[in-house]
Amino acid sequence: MRHYYDAVIVGSGLAGLTCAIYLKKAGLDIVVMTKEPELNETNTFYAQGGIIASTDDDSAELLRSDLLRAGAGYNNLEAVDFFVRYGPPLVFDFLIDEVGIQFSRSVEGQIDYTEEAAHSKRRIVHYEDHTGDKIEDSLIDYALKCGVKFLADHTTVDLITNNHHSRDTQEVYREREVMGVYALNNREGVIETFFSRNVILATGGTGSLYFHSTNPVSATGDGVSMAHRSGADIINAEFIQFHPTSLYHRDIKRFLISESLRGEGARLVDHQGIYFMKEYSELGDLAPRDIVSRAVFDRISKSGKEYMLLDIANHYKGSSPLGERFSKIYHTCKKGGIDITKEPIPITPAAHYFCGGIKTDTRGKTSLKNLFAVGEVSCTGLHGANRLASASLLEGLLWGKSAAEEIISNGREIKRERFDNIPDWSRPTNAEAFDPLLIDQDMKAIQLTMWNYAGIIRTEKGLRRAQADLDYYAHRIMRFYKSAEINKEIIELRNAVVSSQLIVAAAIRNSKPVGCHYIRK
Numbered sequence: 001m002r003h004y005y006d007a008v009i010v011g012s013g014l015a016g017l018t019c020a021i022y023l024k025k026a027g028l029d030i031v032v033m034t035k036e037p038e039l040n041e042t043n044t045f046y047a048q049g050g051i052i053a054s055t056d057d058d059s060a061e062l063l064r065s066d067l068l069r070a071g072a073g074y075n076n077l078e079a080v081d082f083f084v085r086y087g088p089p090l091v092f093d094f095l096i097d098e099v100g101i102q103f104s105r106s107v108e109g110q111i112d113y114t115e116e117a118a119h120s121k122r123r124i125v126h127y128e129d130h131t132g133d134k135i136e137d138s139l140i141d142y143a144l145k146c147g148v149k150f151l152a153d154h155t156t157v158d159l160i161t162n163n164h165h166s167r168d169t170q171e172v173y174r175e176r177e178v179m180g181v182y183a184l185n186n187r188e189g190v191i192e193t194f195f196s197r198n199v200i201l202a203t204g205g206t207g208s209l210y211f212h213s214t215n216p217v218s219a220t221g222d223g224v225s226m227a228h229r230s231g232a233d234i235i236n237a238e239f240i241q242f243h244p245t246s247l248y249h250r251d252i253k254r255f256l257i258s259e260s261l262r263g264e265g266a267r268l269v270d271h272q273g274i275y276f277m278k279e280y281s282e283l284g285d286l287a288p289r290d291i292v293s294r295a296v297f298d299r300i301s302k303s304g305k306e307y308m309l310l311d312i313a314n315h316y317k318g319s320s321p322l323g324e325r326f327s328k329i330y331h332t333c334k335k336g337g338i339d340i341t342k343e344p345i346p347i348t349p350a351a352h353y354f355c356g357g358i359k360t361d362t363r364g365k366t367s368l369k370n371l372f373a374v375g376e377v378s379c380t381g382l383h384g385a386n387r388l389a390s391a392s393l394l395e396g397l398l399w400g401k402s403a404a405e406e407i408i409s410n411g412r413e414i415k416r417e418r419f420d421n422i423p424d425w426s427r428p429t430n431a432e433a434f435d436p437l438l439i440d441q442d443m444k445a446i447q448l449t450m451w452n453y454a455g456i457i458r459t460e461k462g463l464r465r466a467q468a469d470l471d472y473y474a475h476r477i478m479r480f481y482k483s484a485e486i487n488k489e490i491i492e493l494r495n496a497v498v499s500s501q502l503i504v505a506a507a508i509r510n511s512k513p514v515g516c517h518y519i520r521k
Helices: 014-025 060-072 077-096 131-146 169-173 221-232 289-303 326-337 394-409 416-420 434-451 459-483 488-509
Strands: 003-006 007-010 030-033 150-151 156-162 178-184 190-196 199-201 239-247 267-269 308-311 343-353 357-359 371-373
Touching: 003 030, 003 199, 003 357, 007 178, 007 190, 014 030, 014 131, 014 394, 060 077, 060 394, 077 221, 150 488, 156 190, 156 221, 156 488, 178 199, 178 416, 178 459, 190 488, 221 488, 239 289, 267 289, 289 308, 308 357, 357 371, 371 394, 434 459
Parallel strands: 003 190, 007 030, 007 199, 030 150, 199 371
Antiparallel strands: 156 178, 178 190, 239 343, 267 308, 308 343
């Protein structure tokens, strides 16, 4: 089946939805595609802390300074200046005034700004600790009201490019450009062709490449892998930010304990109740995430324990009751037998945010014609070597809007006969089904390799071992991918091993420890 659109957006998180809303309101024929059955199964949905917004006692210069300090000076200055100028007001202009999101307020009725690590001001707005799901669900509702078309349960297989896919031999000599995507209808098992003069990748991050992660299982590096295979530039892939405090629990996996707890007074302690962060940084619990993650990891290693503890019960300084301010964390922990108002929370570091990605400019444009990337899958250079807390949601919001404006103003037409020269997907005649256990085992092997050798603390020897192991996995995975009866899990596995190889290769190239890329000499 062949479809034609002005824009195809792959991913239904904050960045993709923002882009879709602006494009639809401008009259473009668009579709938002997601591989999950539920539209809100995104990284955005699981974000707890908040989003940077304008406040009277803040300034662009101060926010700029905080971003550069957190990013170890590795940031793209053009992206930083663009962000601090246009980002914070957009929370009010779009999310609050247009979409109608009501963020948490004080008893006096004022916006309740909170603080997180490495911020010099309370500039983060939130909805209790449900910020991500509040934003995500509100944007989906608003997008539907605007008439945005969604296709759930559709897994993008590959980008369509003129050089690689066209039957017209003259396309080989032209500039490479993206002309759509091939996507698997998960329910029907059919790969469909979606032609478009603009493709926007908003596929999220790479957390699920690691054994411990705060990301949903869907974060398998899909967009990075697809863009790389098509020839797009991938940069800063070595910078994987680990969150220092994910819940350590036998039955509750991938649950984030928001940094905003530490912003409201929580302290990291060991099993003897000893506060230890001052040994690692003068900023203590509010040091940048890479420092805190390494400190917790180091403490776990030296103690022989499997986790450390976060004590909010004895140090909470918020004005509203603890169980209300952090209701999501409170109720989730309570289900696991932990009362955060009375006892410390078991925590461990986990892969959280991909600071690298597909290289883009301030308009979301990649190195490939007609291809845009927004949100975590992109690398604007804003975060440098380490992301400032609560900057990612605003980055997705701002670049989602910016990419839409670029497409509206400067979008190119593609002649129909050029689409006609692109064939539909063809599958091998001898395609066979593979045991899901084999796919699951290969994914776990990748995750353990990345966690052990390309994780919080790296060594050159460990990275070389990871590279060799991943090359072996990739050879096997690519071989059975070509002969497999294609499904979502096999597509994700291929993307996972390619993205893992990119991360490890980048880490080997960059021998200098900086930010969240820490190599022990």
